[in-house]
Amino acid sequence: xxxxxxxxxxxxxxxxxxxxLYRLLRGPTASDRILALDTMVINAIALIILFGIMEKTTxxxxxxxxxxxxxxxxxxxxxxxxxxxxIVE
Amino acid sequence: xxxxxxxxxxxxxILGGAFALIxxxxxxxxxxxxxxxxxxxxxxxxxxxxCLIASMIYFPTHGLSWSAHELLITLFLFITAPIAxxxxxxxYIHGRHVSGGRAEVNENPLPxxxxxxxxxxxxxxxxxxKPDERAQD
Numbered sequence: 001x002x003x004x005x006x007x008x009x010x011x012x013x014x015x016x017x018x019x020x021l022y023r024l025l026r027g028p029t030a031s032d033r034i035l036a037l038d039t040m041v042i043n044a045i046a047l048i049i050l051f052g053i054m055e056k057t058t059x060x061x062x063x064x065x066x067x068x069x070x071x072x073x074x075x076x077x078x079x080x081x082x083x084x085x086x087i088v089e
Numbered sequence: 090x091x092x093x094x095x096x097x098x099x100x101x102x103i104l105g106g107a108f109a110l111i112x113x114x115x116x117x118x119x120x121x122x123x124x125x126x127x128x129x130x131x132x133x134x135x136x137x138x139x140c141l142i143a144s145m146i147y148f149p150t151h152g153l154s155w156s157a158h159e160l161l162i163t164l165f166l167f168i169t170a171p172i173a174x175x176x177x178x179x180x181y182i183h184g185r186h187v188s189g190g191r192a193e194v195n196e197n198p199l200p201x202x203x204x205x206x207x208x209x210x211x212x213x214x215x216x217x218x219k220p221d222e223r224a225q226d
Contacts, residue, residue, distance in 0.1 A: 001095050001096065002095055002147070004099070005098075005100075005102040005103050006102060008102075008103055008106060009102045009105060009107075009109075009140070010106070011106075012106035012107055012109060012110040013106055013110070015110055015113075016109045016110045016112065016113035016132070017113070019110075019113040019114055019116060019117040020113050020116060020117075022117050023116050023117050023125075029122060029181065030184065031178075031180050031181035031184060032122055032125065034180065035122065035126065035177050036116065038129065038173055038177070039112065039113060039116055039128075039129040039132060042109075042129065042132055042133050042136075042137060042166070043109055045166070046105060046109050046132075046136060046137045049137070049140045049144055049159075049162075050106075050140060053102070053143065053147055056151070056153060058154070058158060061156060061158035061159065061162070064162055065161055065162050068161075068165040068166050068169070072165070072169035072173055075173045075177070076172070076173060076176050078180075079173075079176035079177055079179065079180040080176070082180040082183065082184060083179060083180050083183050
C-alpha cells in the first residue's frame with residue numbers, strides 16, 4: 001500500500017515540477033521566476049524525502065536539509081538583488 | 090496495528106503529493122503574482138509537512154532508526170517560507186514602481202495602502218508629518 005502511495009505522490013510531484021517549469025519559463029515578471037524557483041526547491045525536498053522512504057534509508061535526508069537551507073538563501077539573494085541592485089552591501 | 094499505521098502513512102504521503110500538485114497548479118494558474126504567492130505556501134507547509142510526518146512515522150515503525158533530520162527540515166522550512174514570500178512580494182512591488190505604467194501593472198492593481206498619503210513600502214522613506222518642525226531642529 002505504501003509503495004502504491006509513493007508512486008502516486010511521486011507522479012503528483014513530478015507534475016508539480018512541470019507546472020513550476022511552465023511558470024519559470026513564462027514569467028512574466030522576474031518575481032514570478034523567483035517564486036517558481038523557490039517552489040521547485042520545495043518540491044525537490046519533497047521528492048528527496050519520498051525517495052528516502054522508498055529506498056528505506058535516511059541518508060538522503062542530509063541533502064534535503066541542505067536544500068532547505070540553501071534554497072532559502074538563494075531566494076533571498078535573488079529578491080535582494082531585485083530590490084537593491086546588490087546582494088551584500 | 091501495522092496495517093493501521095501503514096494506512097496512515099500512505100494517506101499522509103498521498104496528501105503531501107496532492108498538496109504539492111495543488112500548490113503548483115495555483116502557481117501556474119492564478120492571474121497575478123500576489124495571488125500566485127498563495128499556492129506554493131500551501132505546498133510548503135501542508136505538502137512537505139505531511140511527507141515529513143509520514144517519514145517520521147514510517148522509519149521507527151519499520152524497524153529503522155529514528156533521525157532528527159525531519160524535524161530540522163520542518164523547522165527550516167517553516168521559519169524561512171514566510172520570509173521568502175515577504176521578500177518576493179517586496180521585490181514585486183518595487184518592480185512595479187520601477188516599471189511604471191506597463192500593461193501588466195494596470196491589469197493587476199494592488200490593494201489600497203492603509204491610509205491616504207501612504208505607499209506600500211519597498212525602501213521608500215515614510216513622509217514626515219510636520220515638515221516645518223523638522224526644519225527648526
